[in-house]
Amino acid sequence: MKRLLAIFLFTATAFADQVPYAPDRRPDEGEGPFQRLIIRAATVVDGTGAPPLGPVDIVIEGNRIREVKSVGFPKVPIKPEGRPKDATREIDGSNLWVLPGFVDLHGHSGGVEQGTPAEYVFKLWMAHGVTTVREPGCGNGVDWCLHERDRSAKNQIVAPRIVPYILTNERMWDGGPIDTPEQARKFAQFVSKKGADGLKILGPAPLFAPDVLGALLDEAARLHLGSTTHLAQLGVAQTNILQGARMGLRGMEHWYGLPESLLTDRTIQDFPTNYNYNDEQHRFGQAGRLWKQAAPPESEKWNAVIDELIKLHFNIDPTLNIYEASRDLMRAMRAEWHDKYTLPSLWRFYQPSRAAHGSYWFDWTTTDEVEWKNNYRIWMQFLNDYKNRGGRVTTGSDSGFIYQLYGFAYIRELELLQEAGFHPLEVIRSATMWGAEAIAAPKAVKPEFGVVRAGMLADLVLVDQNPIANLKVLYGTGWIHVNDATGAVERVGGIKYVMKDGILYDAKKLLHDVEMIVQEAKAKEAKK
Ligand SMILES: [Zn+2]
Numbered sequence: 001m002k003r004l005l006a007i008f009l010f011t012a013t014a015f016a017d018q019v020p021y022a023p024d025r026r027p028d029e030g031e032g033p034f035q036r037l038i039i040r041a042a043t044v045v046d047g048t049g050a051p052p053l054g055p056v057d058i059v060i061e062g063n064r065i066r067e068v069k070s071v072g073f074p075k076v077p078i079k080p081e082g083r084p085k086d087a088t089r090e091i092d093g094s095n096l097w098v099l100p101g102f103v104d105l106h107g108h109s110g111g112v113e114q115g116t117p118a119e120y121v122f123k124l125w126m127a128h129g130v131t132t133v134r135e136p137g138c139g140n141g142v143d144w145c146l147h148e149r150d151r152s153a154k155n156q157i158v159a160p161r162i163v164p165y166i167l168t169n170e171r172m173w174d175g176g177p178i179d180t181p182e183q184a185r186k187f188a189q190f191v192s193k194k195g196a197d198g199l200k201i202l203g204p205a206p207l208f209a210p211d212v213l214g215a216l217l218d219e220a221a222r223l224h225l226g227s228t229t230h231l232a233q234l235g236v237a238q239t240n241i242l243q244g245a246r247m248g249l250r251g252m253e254h255w256y257g258l259p260e261s262l263l264t265d266r267t268i269q270d271f272p273t274n275y276n277y278n279d280e281q282h283r284f285g286q287a288g289r290l291w292k293q294a295a296p297p298e299s300e301k302w303n304a305v306i307d308e309l310i311k312l313h314f315n316i317d318p319t320l321n322i323y324e325a326s327r328d329l330m331r332a333m334r335a336e337w338h339d340k341y342t343l344p345s346l347w348r349f350y351q352p353s354r355a356a357h358g359s360y361w362f363d364w365t366t367t368d369e370v371e372w373k374n375n376y377r378i379w380m381q382f383l384n385d386y387k388n389r390g391g392r393v394t395t396g397s398d399s400g401f402i403y404q405l406y407g408f409a410y411i412r413e414l415e416l417l418q419e420a421g422f423h424p425l426e427v428i429r430s431a432t433m434w435g436a437e438a439i440a441a442p443k444a445v446k447p448e449f450g451v452v453r454a455g456m457l458a459d460l461v462l463v464d465q466n467p468i469a470n471l472k473v474l475y476g477t478g479w480i481h482v483n484d485a486t487g488a489v490e491r492v493g494g495i496k497y498v499m500k501d502g503i504l505y506d507a508k509k510l511l512h513d514v515e516m517i518v519q520e521a522k523a524k525e526a527k528k
Helices: 002-014 118-127 142-153 181-194 210-222 241-246 280-287 300-311 320-327 329-333 344-350 366-388 408-419 424-431 433-443 507-527
Strands: 034-044 053-062 064-070 089-092 097-100 102-104 130-137 161-167 198-201 226-229 251-253 315-317 460-463 479-482 489-492 497-500 503-506
Touching (some): 118 130, 118 497, 130 433, 130 497, 161 226, 198 210, 210 241, 280 366, 315 433, 344 507, 366 408, 497 507
Parallel strands (some): 130 161, 161 198, 198 226
Antiparallel strands (some): 479 489
Protein backbone atom coordinates (compact mmCIF):
# COMPACT_ATOMS: atom_id res chain seq x y z
CA MET A 1 0.00 0.00 0.00
CA LYS A 2 2.82 2.33 0.96
CA ARG A 3 4.27 1.61 -2.44
CA LEU A 4 1.06 2.32 -4.29
CA LEU A 5 0.75 5.67 -2.58
CA ALA A 6 4.31 6.62 -3.36
CA ILE A 7 3.87 5.67 -6.97
CA PHE A 8 0.72 7.71 -7.15
CA LEU A 9 2.53 10.78 -5.86
CA PHE A 10 5.11 10.60 -8.60
CA THR A 11 2.96 9.40 -11.41
CA ALA A 12 -0.14 11.50 -10.81
CA THR A 13 1.04 14.05 -13.32
CA ALA A 14 3.36 11.86 -15.38
CA PHE A 15 1.23 8.77 -15.80
CA ALA A 16 -1.61 7.23 -13.90
CA ASP A 17 -2.32 3.82 -15.34
CA GLN A 18 -0.19 3.50 -18.46
CA VAL A 19 3.50 3.89 -19.08
CA PRO A 20 3.98 6.91 -21.37
CA TYR A 21 5.20 6.18 -24.88
CA ALA A 22 8.65 7.41 -25.79
CA PRO A 23 8.59 10.95 -27.25
CA ASP A 24 9.17 11.41 -30.97
CA ARG A 25 12.83 11.49 -31.90
CA ARG A 26 14.00 15.09 -32.20
CA PRO A 27 16.07 16.18 -35.22
CA ASP A 28 19.11 16.64 -32.96
CA GLU A 29 18.85 13.10 -31.62
CA GLY A 30 21.06 10.86 -33.69
CA GLU A 31 22.88 11.55 -36.94
CA GLY A 32 22.27 9.70 -40.18
CA PRO A 33 21.58 7.39 -41.85
CA PHE A 34 24.57 8.29 -43.98
CA GLN A 35 24.98 8.02 -47.69
CA ARG A 36 28.47 6.61 -47.20
CA LEU A 37 30.04 6.68 -43.75
CA ILE A 38 33.55 5.31 -43.29
CA ILE A 39 34.90 4.51 -39.85
CA ARG A 40 38.66 4.63 -40.41
CA ALA A 41 41.34 2.44 -38.87
CA ALA A 42 39.23 0.97 -36.10
CA THR A 43 39.81 -2.24 -34.15
CA VAL A 44 36.93 -4.62 -34.81
CA VAL A 45 35.51 -7.30 -32.54
CA ASP A 46 33.16 -8.92 -35.01
CA GLY A 47 30.94 -10.89 -32.61
CA THR A 48 31.70 -14.38 -33.93
CA GLY A 49 34.33 -15.11 -31.29
CA ALA A 50 37.14 -14.05 -33.64
CA PRO A 51 39.89 -11.99 -32.00
CA PRO A 52 40.13 -8.20 -32.36
CA LEU A 53 41.40 -7.06 -35.75
CA GLY A 54 42.76 -3.68 -36.83
CA PRO A 55 43.26 -1.29 -38.41
CA VAL A 56 40.02 -1.83 -40.30
CA ASP A 57 37.92 0.54 -42.40
CA ILE A 58 34.17 0.00 -42.06
CA VAL A 59 31.91 1.35 -44.78
CA ILE A 60 28.25 1.97 -43.95
CA GLU A 61 25.70 2.98 -46.56
CA GLY A 62 22.24 3.79 -45.29
CA ASN A 63 21.41 1.19 -42.66
CA ARG A 64 23.77 -1.51 -43.99
CA ILE A 65 27.39 -2.39 -43.50
CA ARG A 66 28.83 -2.42 -47.04
CA GLU A 67 32.44 -3.32 -46.44
CA VAL A 68 34.76 -4.30 -43.59
CA LYS A 69 38.32 -4.03 -44.82
CA SER A 70 41.60 -4.72 -43.06
CA VAL A 71 43.91 -1.90 -44.15
CA GLY A 72 47.29 -2.52 -42.54
CA PHE A 73 49.18 -3.35 -39.37
CA PRO A 74 49.13 -1.96 -35.83
CA LYS A 75 51.58 0.92 -35.21
CA VAL A 76 52.47 1.14 -38.93
CA PRO A 77 51.32 4.05 -41.12
CA ILE A 78 48.41 2.95 -43.31
CA LYS A 79 49.02 3.07 -47.06
CA PRO A 80 46.28 4.98 -48.86
CA GLU A 81 46.13 2.53 -51.77
CA GLY A 82 43.22 0.14 -51.63
CA ARG A 83 41.37 1.94 -48.85
CA PRO A 84 37.65 2.49 -49.36
CA LYS A 85 36.97 5.95 -50.82
CA ASP A 86 34.24 8.51 -51.46
CA ALA A 87 33.03 8.94 -47.89
CA THR A 88 30.31 11.50 -47.30
CA ARG A 89 31.25 11.38 -43.63
CA GLU A 90 34.26 9.92 -41.82
CA ILE A 91 34.95 8.94 -38.23
CA ASP A 92 38.51 8.54 -37.01
CA GLY A 93 38.40 5.07 -35.50
CA SER A 94 42.11 4.79 -34.72
CA ASN A 95 41.33 4.89 -31.02
CA LEU A 96 38.03 3.02 -31.18
CA TRP A 97 36.92 -0.55 -30.71
CA VAL A 98 33.88 -1.42 -32.83
CA LEU A 99 31.54 -4.23 -31.82
CA PRO A 100 28.12 -5.37 -33.03
CA GLY A 101 25.18 -3.77 -31.21
CA PHE A 102 24.23 -5.78 -28.13
CA VAL A 103 21.14 -7.97 -27.92
CA ASP A 104 19.37 -7.99 -24.56
CA LEU A 105 17.10 -11.02 -24.68
CA HIS A 106 15.33 -10.12 -21.45
CA GLY A 107 14.36 -6.45 -21.45
CA HIS A 108 11.13 -5.35 -19.80
CA SER A 109 10.15 -1.83 -20.92
CA GLY A 110 9.57 -0.60 -17.37
CA GLY A 111 6.14 -0.45 -15.78
CA VAL A 112 3.59 1.62 -13.94
CA GLU A 113 4.69 0.21 -10.57
CA GLN A 114 8.27 1.36 -11.22
CA GLY A 115 7.25 4.79 -12.52
CA THR A 116 9.69 4.38 -15.40
CA PRO A 117 8.74 6.15 -18.64
CA ALA A 118 9.73 4.46 -21.90
CA GLU A 119 12.20 7.21 -22.78
CA TYR A 120 14.13 6.54 -19.57
CA VAL A 121 14.34 2.80 -20.16
CA PHE A 122 15.08 3.00 -23.88
CA LYS A 123 17.86 5.57 -23.49
CA LEU A 124 19.51 3.62 -20.67
CA TRP A 125 19.61 0.59 -22.96
CA MET A 126 20.88 2.50 -25.99
CA ALA A 127 23.55 4.28 -23.93
CA HIS A 128 24.87 0.83 -23.01
CA GLY A 129 25.03 -0.40 -26.58
CA VAL A 130 21.80 -2.41 -26.51
CA THR A 131 20.38 -2.07 -30.03
CA THR A 132 17.96 -4.99 -29.83
CA VAL A 133 15.71 -6.00 -26.97
CA ARG A 134 13.53 -9.04 -26.74
CA GLU A 135 10.56 -7.91 -24.63
CA PRO A 136 9.85 -10.98 -22.49
CA GLY A 137 6.18 -10.50 -21.79
CA CYS A 138 5.10 -7.08 -23.02
CA GLY A 139 3.87 -6.28 -19.53
CA ASN A 140 2.68 -2.83 -20.59
CA GLY A 141 0.19 -4.51 -22.90
CA VAL A 142 0.40 -6.17 -26.29
CA ASP A 143 -0.64 -3.07 -28.20
CA TRP A 144 1.73 -0.80 -26.26
CA CYS A 145 4.59 -3.13 -27.07
CA LEU A 146 3.75 -3.41 -30.77
CA HIS A 147 3.24 0.35 -31.03
CA GLU A 148 6.74 1.07 -29.69
CA ARG A 149 8.19 -1.80 -31.74
CA ASP A 150 6.83 -0.20 -34.92
CA ARG A 151 7.97 3.31 -34.02
CA SER A 152 11.44 2.02 -33.21
CA ALA A 153 11.58 0.11 -36.49
CA LYS A 154 10.92 3.40 -38.30
CA ASN A 155 13.43 5.21 -36.06
CA GLN A 156 10.70 7.58 -34.91
CA ILE A 157 11.91 7.11 -31.33
CA VAL A 158 15.31 6.62 -29.71
CA ALA A 159 15.07 2.94 -28.85
CA PRO A 160 16.52 -0.46 -29.58
CA ARG A 161 14.78 -2.80 -32.01
CA ILE A 162 12.00 -4.43 -30.01
CA VAL A 163 11.15 -8.11 -30.40
CA PRO A 164 7.87 -8.82 -28.57
CA TYR A 165 7.39 -12.16 -26.83
CA ILE A 166 3.89 -12.14 -25.35
CA LEU A 167 3.26 -13.36 -21.82
CA THR A 168 0.96 -16.38 -21.58
CA ASN A 169 -1.44 -14.68 -19.24
CA GLU A 170 -5.13 -14.13 -19.53
CA ARG A 171 -4.81 -10.37 -19.08
CA MET A 172 -2.93 -10.18 -22.40
CA TRP A 173 -6.03 -11.00 -24.48
CA ASP A 174 -9.82 -11.21 -24.31
CA GLY A 175 -9.92 -14.96 -24.80
CA GLY A 176 -10.15 -16.08 -21.16
CA PRO A 177 -7.94 -18.48 -19.20
CA ILE A 178 -5.21 -20.43 -20.98
CA ASP A 179 -5.74 -23.77 -19.31
CA THR A 180 -6.77 -26.31 -21.96
CA PRO A 181 -5.06 -27.51 -25.14
CA GLU A 182 -7.70 -25.69 -27.23
CA GLN A 183 -7.21 -22.44 -25.37
CA ALA A 184 -3.43 -22.79 -25.63
CA ARG A 185 -3.65 -23.14 -29.42
CA LYS A 186 -5.98 -20.16 -29.63
CA PHE A 187 -3.57 -18.06 -27.61
CA ALA A 188 -0.67 -18.91 -29.91
CA GLN A 189 -2.87 -17.97 -32.90
CA PHE A 190 -3.73 -14.67 -31.23
CA VAL A 191 -0.05 -13.86 -30.72
CA SER A 192 0.76 -14.75 -34.30
CA LYS A 193 -2.13 -12.72 -35.70
CA LYS A 194 -1.03 -9.71 -33.67
CA GLY A 195 2.35 -9.93 -35.35
CA ALA A 196 4.46 -10.61 -32.26
CA ASP A 197 7.52 -12.83 -32.47
CA GLY A 198 6.98 -15.34 -29.74
CA LEU A 199 5.72 -16.49 -26.37
CA LYS A 200 7.04 -15.91 -22.88
CA ILE A 201 5.64 -18.85 -20.97
CA LEU A 202 5.32 -18.10 -17.27
CA GLY A 203 1.99 -19.45 -16.20
CA PRO A 204 -0.68 -20.05 -15.13
CA ALA A 205 0.09 -23.39 -13.49
CA PRO A 206 -2.45 -25.36 -15.60
CA LEU A 207 -0.43 -24.34 -18.66
CA PHE A 208 2.40 -26.60 -17.48
CA ALA A 209 0.23 -29.72 -17.71
CA PRO A 210 1.97 -31.68 -20.47
CA ASP A 211 -1.07 -31.79 -22.78
CA VAL A 212 -1.68 -28.02 -22.53
CA LEU A 213 1.98 -27.01 -22.89
CA GLY A 214 2.38 -29.56 -25.69
CA ALA A 215 -0.52 -28.00 -27.61
CA LEU A 216 0.85 -24.49 -27.09
CA LEU A 217 4.33 -25.40 -28.32
CA ASP A 218 3.02 -27.42 -31.23
CA GLU A 219 0.91 -24.47 -32.41
CA ALA A 220 3.83 -22.07 -31.82
CA ALA A 221 6.11 -24.19 -34.02
CA ARG A 222 3.47 -24.34 -36.76
CA LEU A 223 3.23 -20.52 -36.70
CA HIS A 224 7.02 -19.99 -36.50
CA LEU A 225 6.67 -18.32 -33.12
CA GLY A 226 9.58 -18.36 -30.74
CA SER A 227 9.12 -19.58 -27.19
CA THR A 228 10.92 -19.12 -23.95
CA THR A 229 9.97 -19.77 -20.37
CA HIS A 230 10.36 -18.59 -16.85
CA LEU A 231 9.53 -22.03 -15.48
CA ALA A 232 8.27 -21.06 -12.04
CA GLN A 233 8.11 -23.46 -9.12
CA LEU A 234 4.32 -23.57 -9.51
CA GLY A 235 4.68 -25.35 -12.85
CA VAL A 236 7.87 -27.34 -12.62
CA ALA A 237 6.42 -30.35 -10.83
CA GLN A 238 4.38 -30.99 -13.97
CA THR A 239 6.98 -30.16 -16.61
CA ASN A 240 10.67 -29.40 -16.08
CA ILE A 241 12.99 -27.75 -18.59
CA LEU A 242 14.18 -30.95 -20.26
CA GLN A 243 10.61 -32.21 -20.64
CA GLY A 244 9.57 -28.83 -22.06
CA ALA A 245 12.45 -28.84 -24.53
CA ARG A 246 11.38 -32.30 -25.71
CA MET A 247 7.94 -30.81 -26.46
CA GLY A 248 9.47 -28.08 -28.60
CA LEU A 249 10.25 -25.29 -26.14
CA ARG A 250 12.98 -23.21 -27.79
CA GLY A 251 14.63 -21.68 -24.76
CA MET A 252 14.56 -20.61 -21.17
CA GLU A 253 15.07 -17.52 -19.01
CA HIS A 254 16.81 -17.47 -15.62
CA TRP A 255 17.49 -21.02 -14.46
CA TYR A 256 14.27 -22.31 -12.92
CA GLY A 257 13.44 -25.83 -13.98
CA LEU A 258 17.03 -26.66 -14.86
CA PRO A 259 18.16 -28.11 -11.51
CA GLU A 260 14.81 -29.88 -11.40
CA SER A 261 15.77 -31.59 -14.67
CA LEU A 262 18.86 -32.84 -12.83
CA LEU A 263 17.20 -34.30 -9.73
CA THR A 264 18.05 -37.94 -9.09
CA ASP A 265 17.06 -38.70 -5.49
CA ARG A 266 13.75 -36.79 -5.41
CA THR A 267 11.21 -35.49 -7.92
CA ILE A 268 10.64 -31.99 -6.56
CA GLN A 269 12.70 -29.33 -4.82
CA ASP A 270 13.19 -29.99 -1.09
CA PHE A 271 10.62 -27.40 0.01
CA PRO A 272 10.53 -26.64 3.76
CA THR A 273 7.14 -27.66 5.12
CA ASN A 274 6.15 -24.05 5.87
CA TYR A 275 7.01 -22.87 2.32
CA ASN A 276 4.60 -20.49 0.63
CA TYR A 277 5.34 -19.41 -2.95
CA ASN A 278 3.78 -15.98 -2.45
CA ASP A 279 6.21 -15.29 0.37
CA GLU A 280 9.09 -14.05 -1.74
CA GLN A 281 11.71 -14.67 0.90
CA HIS A 282 10.66 -18.31 0.87
CA ARG A 283 10.73 -18.32 -2.88
CA PHE A 284 14.11 -16.65 -3.42
CA GLY A 285 15.71 -17.93 -0.22
CA GLN A 286 14.93 -21.56 -1.06
CA ALA A 287 15.81 -21.09 -4.73
CA GLY A 288 19.32 -20.32 -3.48
CA ARG A 289 19.47 -23.81 -2.02
CA LEU A 290 18.33 -25.57 -5.17
CA TRP A 291 21.36 -26.26 -7.37
CA LYS A 292 23.00 -28.32 -4.61
CA GLN A 293 20.02 -30.68 -4.72
CA ALA A 294 20.72 -31.48 -8.38
CA ALA A 295 23.01 -34.16 -9.80
CA PRO A 296 26.57 -32.88 -9.29
CA PRO A 297 28.71 -31.34 -12.06
CA GLU A 298 30.31 -33.81 -14.47
CA SER A 299 28.05 -36.63 -13.26
CA GLU A 300 26.42 -38.89 -15.84
CA LYS A 301 23.05 -37.18 -15.37
CA TRP A 302 24.61 -33.70 -15.59
CA ASN A 303 26.27 -34.52 -18.90
CA ALA A 304 23.24 -36.34 -20.31
CA VAL A 305 20.91 -33.38 -19.66
CA ILE A 306 23.38 -30.95 -21.22
CA ASP A 307 23.85 -33.11 -24.28
CA GLU A 308 20.15 -33.64 -24.85
CA LEU A 309 19.32 -29.93 -24.51
CA ILE A 310 22.06 -29.11 -27.01
CA LYS A 311 20.70 -31.68 -29.42
CA LEU A 312 17.32 -29.96 -29.16
CA HIS A 313 18.99 -26.58 -30.03
CA PHE A 314 17.80 -25.22 -26.71
CA ASN A 315 18.71 -21.64 -25.83
CA ILE A 316 19.74 -20.69 -22.28
CA ASP A 317 19.37 -17.04 -21.30
CA PRO A 318 20.52 -17.05 -17.68
CA THR A 319 20.01 -13.42 -16.52
CA LEU A 320 22.70 -13.98 -13.87
CA ASN A 321 22.69 -10.33 -12.81
CA ILE A 322 19.12 -10.19 -11.63
CA TYR A 323 19.87 -12.57 -8.73
CA GLU A 324 23.06 -10.86 -7.71
CA ALA A 325 21.52 -9.02 -4.77
CA SER A 326 20.78 -12.47 -3.36
CA ARG A 327 24.48 -13.21 -3.06
CA ASP A 328 25.59 -9.64 -2.21
CA LEU A 329 22.74 -7.33 -1.30
CA MET A 330 24.93 -4.38 -0.38
CA ARG A 331 26.76 -4.41 -3.72
CA ALA A 332 23.51 -4.27 -5.66
CA MET A 333 21.93 -1.71 -3.33
CA ARG A 334 24.90 0.69 -3.34
CA ALA A 335 25.94 0.47 -6.99
CA GLU A 336 27.47 3.84 -7.86
CA TRP A 337 25.05 4.60 -10.71
CA HIS A 338 21.96 4.68 -8.50
CA ASP A 339 22.63 8.27 -7.32
CA LYS A 340 22.51 9.82 -10.76
CA TYR A 341 20.46 7.44 -12.83
CA THR A 342 17.87 5.65 -10.67
CA LEU A 343 14.46 7.31 -10.60
CA PRO A 344 13.10 7.87 -7.08
CA SER A 345 9.97 5.86 -7.93
CA LEU A 346 12.12 2.93 -9.05
CA TRP A 347 14.21 3.24 -5.91
CA ARG A 348 11.07 2.93 -3.78
CA PHE A 349 9.94 -0.05 -5.85
CA TYR A 350 13.18 -1.85 -4.91
CA GLN A 351 12.69 -1.42 -1.14
CA PRO A 352 11.79 -4.46 0.99
CA SER A 353 8.09 -5.16 0.76
CA ARG A 354 5.99 -8.25 1.21
CA ALA A 355 3.64 -7.02 -1.51
CA ALA A 356 6.04 -6.31 -4.38
CA HIS A 357 7.98 -8.59 -6.71
CA GLY A 358 11.68 -8.98 -6.09
CA SER A 359 11.81 -7.07 -2.79
CA TYR A 360 12.33 -10.06 -0.51
CA TRP A 361 14.65 -8.63 2.12
CA PHE A 362 12.37 -9.29 5.07
CA ASP A 363 15.14 -10.96 7.06
CA TRP A 364 18.02 -11.64 4.66
CA THR A 365 21.02 -13.25 6.37
CA THR A 366 24.70 -14.01 5.87
CA THR A 367 23.65 -17.64 5.49
CA ASP A 368 21.28 -16.75 2.64
CA GLU A 369 24.07 -14.93 0.81
CA VAL A 370 26.52 -17.79 1.34
CA GLU A 371 23.96 -20.28 0.03
CA TRP A 372 23.46 -18.09 -3.04
CA LYS A 373 27.20 -17.78 -3.64
CA ASN A 374 27.43 -21.56 -3.65
CA ASN A 375 24.33 -21.76 -5.84
CA TYR A 376 26.01 -19.48 -8.41
CA ARG A 377 29.13 -21.63 -8.52
CA ILE A 378 27.21 -24.68 -9.68
CA TRP A 379 24.92 -22.71 -11.99
CA MET A 380 27.90 -20.99 -13.61
CA GLN A 381 29.64 -24.32 -14.11
CA PHE A 382 26.53 -25.61 -15.85
CA LEU A 383 26.51 -22.59 -18.19
CA ASN A 384 30.20 -22.92 -18.98
CA ASP A 385 29.87 -26.67 -19.62
CA TYR A 386 26.81 -26.02 -21.78
CA LYS A 387 28.77 -23.56 -23.90
CA ASN A 388 31.85 -25.78 -24.07
CA ARG A 389 29.85 -28.78 -25.27
CA GLY A 390 28.25 -26.75 -28.07
CA GLY A 391 25.20 -25.11 -26.48
CA ARG A 392 24.10 -21.51 -26.94
CA VAL A 393 24.08 -19.22 -23.89
CA THR A 394 22.80 -15.67 -24.42
CA THR A 395 22.59 -12.43 -22.47
CA GLY A 396 19.48 -10.96 -20.88
CA SER A 397 19.17 -8.45 -18.07
CA ASP A 398 15.63 -8.48 -16.60
CA SER A 399 16.26 -4.99 -15.18
CA GLY A 400 13.85 -2.91 -13.16
CA PHE A 401 13.75 -5.37 -10.30
CA ILE A 402 16.01 -6.30 -7.38
CA TYR A 403 18.19 -3.14 -7.57
CA GLN A 404 19.21 -3.82 -11.17
CA LEU A 405 19.13 -0.76 -13.42
CA TYR A 406 18.45 -0.83 -17.15
CA GLY A 407 21.59 -0.80 -19.28
CA PHE A 408 24.03 -0.91 -16.38
CA ALA A 409 22.77 -4.34 -15.35
CA TYR A 410 23.22 -5.58 -18.90
CA ILE A 411 26.95 -4.81 -18.71
CA ARG A 412 27.03 -6.56 -15.33
CA GLU A 413 25.54 -9.62 -17.06
CA LEU A 414 28.54 -9.65 -19.40
CA GLU A 415 30.91 -9.55 -16.42
CA LEU A 416 29.10 -12.44 -14.76
CA LEU A 417 29.41 -14.60 -17.88
CA GLN A 418 33.14 -13.99 -17.72
CA GLU A 419 33.03 -15.06 -14.08
CA ALA A 420 31.25 -18.23 -15.24
CA GLY A 421 34.34 -19.08 -17.29
CA PHE A 422 33.64 -17.44 -20.64
CA HIS A 423 36.50 -15.72 -22.45
CA PRO A 424 35.55 -12.05 -22.98
CA LEU A 425 35.29 -12.78 -26.71
CA GLU A 426 32.87 -15.60 -25.91
CA VAL A 427 30.94 -13.14 -23.75
CA ILE A 428 30.66 -10.70 -26.66
CA ARG A 429 29.56 -13.54 -28.95
CA SER A 430 26.78 -14.40 -26.50
CA ALA A 431 25.80 -10.72 -26.39
CA THR A 432 25.74 -10.27 -30.16
CA MET A 433 25.77 -13.10 -32.70
CA TRP A 434 24.16 -15.65 -30.43
CA GLY A 435 21.47 -13.24 -29.28
CA ALA A 436 20.65 -12.49 -32.90
CA GLU A 437 20.57 -16.22 -33.69
CA ALA A 438 18.20 -16.91 -30.82
CA ILE A 439 15.78 -14.35 -32.26
CA ALA A 440 16.08 -15.54 -35.86
CA ALA A 441 16.05 -19.32 -35.30
CA PRO A 442 12.29 -19.84 -34.71
CA LYS A 443 11.50 -17.95 -37.91
CA ALA A 444 13.96 -20.15 -39.82
CA VAL A 445 15.71 -17.04 -41.18
CA LYS A 446 19.31 -15.85 -41.01
CA PRO A 447 20.10 -13.06 -38.54
CA GLU A 448 20.47 -9.60 -40.08
CA PHE A 449 22.50 -8.15 -37.23
CA GLY A 450 24.81 -9.36 -34.46
CA VAL A 451 28.02 -9.53 -36.52
CA VAL A 452 30.22 -6.76 -37.96
CA ARG A 453 30.21 -8.01 -41.52
CA ALA A 454 29.32 -6.70 -44.99
CA GLY A 455 25.61 -7.08 -45.68
CA MET A 456 24.52 -6.87 -42.06
CA LEU A 457 22.34 -4.11 -40.67
CA ALA A 458 24.42 -1.30 -39.21
CA ASP A 459 23.98 -1.85 -35.46
CA LEU A 460 27.29 -1.03 -33.77
CA VAL A 461 28.93 -0.17 -30.47
CA LEU A 462 31.96 2.16 -30.48
CA VAL A 463 34.11 2.57 -27.39
CA ASP A 464 37.48 4.26 -26.85
CA GLN A 465 38.86 1.66 -24.41
CA ASN A 466 39.52 -2.03 -25.00
CA PRO A 467 36.38 -3.84 -23.80
CA ILE A 468 38.02 -7.26 -24.20
CA ALA A 469 40.69 -6.24 -21.69
CA ASN A 470 38.04 -4.87 -19.33
CA LEU A 471 34.29 -5.20 -19.75
CA LYS A 472 33.83 -2.50 -17.10
CA VAL A 473 34.68 0.21 -19.64
CA LEU A 474 31.25 -0.45 -21.16
CA TYR A 475 29.43 0.91 -18.10
CA GLY A 476 27.88 4.33 -18.65
CA THR A 477 29.78 5.53 -15.60
CA GLY A 478 33.03 4.27 -17.16
CA TRP A 479 35.76 2.98 -14.93
CA ILE A 480 38.45 4.46 -12.72
CA HIS A 481 42.13 4.27 -13.50
CA VAL A 482 45.28 6.10 -12.54
CA ASN A 483 46.85 8.22 -15.26
CA ASP A 484 50.52 7.25 -15.07
CA ALA A 485 51.65 10.54 -16.66
CA THR A 486 49.92 12.77 -14.11
CA GLY A 487 49.17 10.43 -11.22
CA ALA A 488 45.56 11.60 -11.32
CA VAL A 489 42.61 9.30 -10.83
CA GLU A 490 40.49 9.40 -13.97
CA ARG A 491 37.27 8.01 -15.31
CA VAL A 492 37.74 6.34 -18.67
CA GLY A 493 35.45 4.62 -21.11
CA GLY A 494 31.74 4.44 -21.22
CA ILE A 495 30.45 3.69 -24.71
CA LYS A 496 31.12 6.64 -27.00
CA TYR A 497 28.70 6.02 -29.86
CA VAL A 498 25.97 3.55 -30.50
CA MET A 499 24.64 3.00 -34.01
CA LYS A 500 21.24 1.50 -34.58
CA ASP A 501 19.91 0.96 -38.08
CA GLY A 502 22.52 3.27 -39.55
CA ILE A 503 21.78 6.14 -37.15
CA LEU A 504 24.64 7.26 -34.96
CA TYR A 505 23.91 8.32 -31.37
CA ASP A 506 26.24 9.98 -28.90
CA ALA A 507 25.93 7.54 -26.00
CA LYS A 508 27.02 10.08 -23.38
CA LYS A 509 24.32 12.46 -24.57
CA LEU A 510 21.70 9.76 -24.16
CA LEU A 511 22.91 9.15 -20.63
CA HIS A 512 22.79 12.88 -19.94
CA ASP A 513 19.12 12.89 -21.01
CA VAL A 514 18.49 10.13 -18.48
CA GLU A 515 20.23 12.14 -15.79
CA MET A 516 17.92 15.09 -16.57
CA ILE A 517 14.83 12.88 -16.31
CA VAL A 518 15.98 11.76 -12.87
CA GLN A 519 16.83 15.29 -11.72
CA GLU A 520 13.46 16.52 -12.84
CA ALA A 521 11.63 13.75 -10.99
CA LYS A 522 13.61 14.47 -7.83
CA ALA A 523 12.93 18.20 -8.06
CA LYS A 524 9.23 17.54 -8.53
CA GLU A 525 9.13 15.34 -5.45
CA ALA A 526 11.09 17.83 -3.37
CA LYS A 527 8.39 20.45 -4.02
CA LYS A 528 5.61 18.22 -2.69
ZN1 LIG B 1 11.57 -11.03 -16.58
